[in-house]
Amino acid sequence: MTVLDDNELERVPRHVAIIMDGNGRWAKARGLPRLAGHRAGTENLKPIIEACVEFGIEILTIWAFSTENWRRPETEVKGLLRILQKMIRRELRELHKQGVRLRHLGYLDHLPERLQKQVCEAVELTRNNERLILNVAFDYGGRAEIVDAVRRIITDGVPPGEVDEALLSSYMYTAGQPDPDLIIRTSGEMRTSGFMLWQSAYAEYYVTPTFWPDFDREELHAALIAYKQRDRRFGGLKDDCGSPPDLKAGAGDGRARPARGPEVPNADPHA
Ligand code: FPP
Numbered sequence: 001m002t003v004l005d006d007n008e009l010e011r012v013p014r015h016v017a018i019i020m021d022g023n024g025r026w027a028k029a030r031g032l033p034r035l036a037g038h039r040a041g042t043e044n045l046k047p048i049i050e051a052c053v054e055f056g057i058e059i060l061t062i063w064a065f066s067t068e069n070w071r072r073p074e075t076e077v078k079g080l081l082r083i084l085q086k087m088i089r090r091e092l093r094e095l096h097k098q099g100v101r102l103r104h105l106g107y108l109d110h111l112p113e114r115l116q117k118q119v120c121e122a123v124e125l126t127r128n129n130e131r132l133i134l135n136v137a138f139d140y141g142g143r144a145e146i147v148d149a150v151r152r153i154i155t156d157g158v159p160p161g162e163v164d165e166a167l168l169s170s171y172m173y174t175a176g177q178p179d180p181d182l183i184i185r186t187s188g189e190m191r192t193s194g195f196m197l198w199q200s201a202y203a204e205y206y207v208t209p210t211f212w213p214d215f216d217r218e219e220l221h222a223a224l225i226a227y228k229q230r231d232r233r234f235g236g237l238k239d240d241c242g243s244p245p246d247l248k249a250g251a252g253d254g255r256a257r258p259a260r261g262p263e264v265p266n267a268d269p270h271a
Contacts, residue, residue, distance in 0.1 A: 013182040016057050022186050062136060066139075066194075100132050101129040149198075172199065204227050
């Protein structure tokens, strides 16, 4: 079993977000229907959540259904809705017992009414838990989130002069949370697909060819080690890490990120 030693624990990301990709290809490789891949992907959540708690990660965001996924065949869409329903029904008590706080990112109102109610109840039941925040992005799109935020800012009558980055952050689904430090994408695709478009400005990316159902704690550990070796400058310089505090802080919570890390030369001036 992999355990992070003290040195490794020094720079554990506070917020890890995962694009859980490759369920379909995992299933195809085994001659199984796509939904079998989604079910295997769901089974994989439990050990990964446990590993996050153990490694000291504070927030885990998982992308389970995009605003574009409605275009998939009806059987697959219905299957994914059923998976969410089952997950809440079967796992909620255990997650609550483990101190996991559930949050939903995305549209609620396109989901069947009963499912909307279940999601709201799960969020309400776990609202005071502090061990790990689990953001489930379901019917989520990064552009849609920004459009949503702008609409609400206008509806709230905010004067243009008061619109700044902190205000925008406070209108995102992740309001009050630090931005993701590390975004993992499984199955090797080199694109963001608009995941956490606003919040990912300074996130580190880790892409692995492993399909999501096979992504295990060893792979998570490898991602954390890779993250630790990155040189995060938030647009500033290496010596003073001199970025303005509003950029370095988790946009949502105003808390500065730790400016620790190895002095590794980095050739990318935009990093
Ligand atoms: C992408 O793989 C994955 C999804 C669209 C669904 C992810 C959902 C789960 C892992 C189940 C967890 C569900 C909940 C409700 C928490 P893909 O189907 O696009 O794979 P492919 O690119 O190989 O076809």
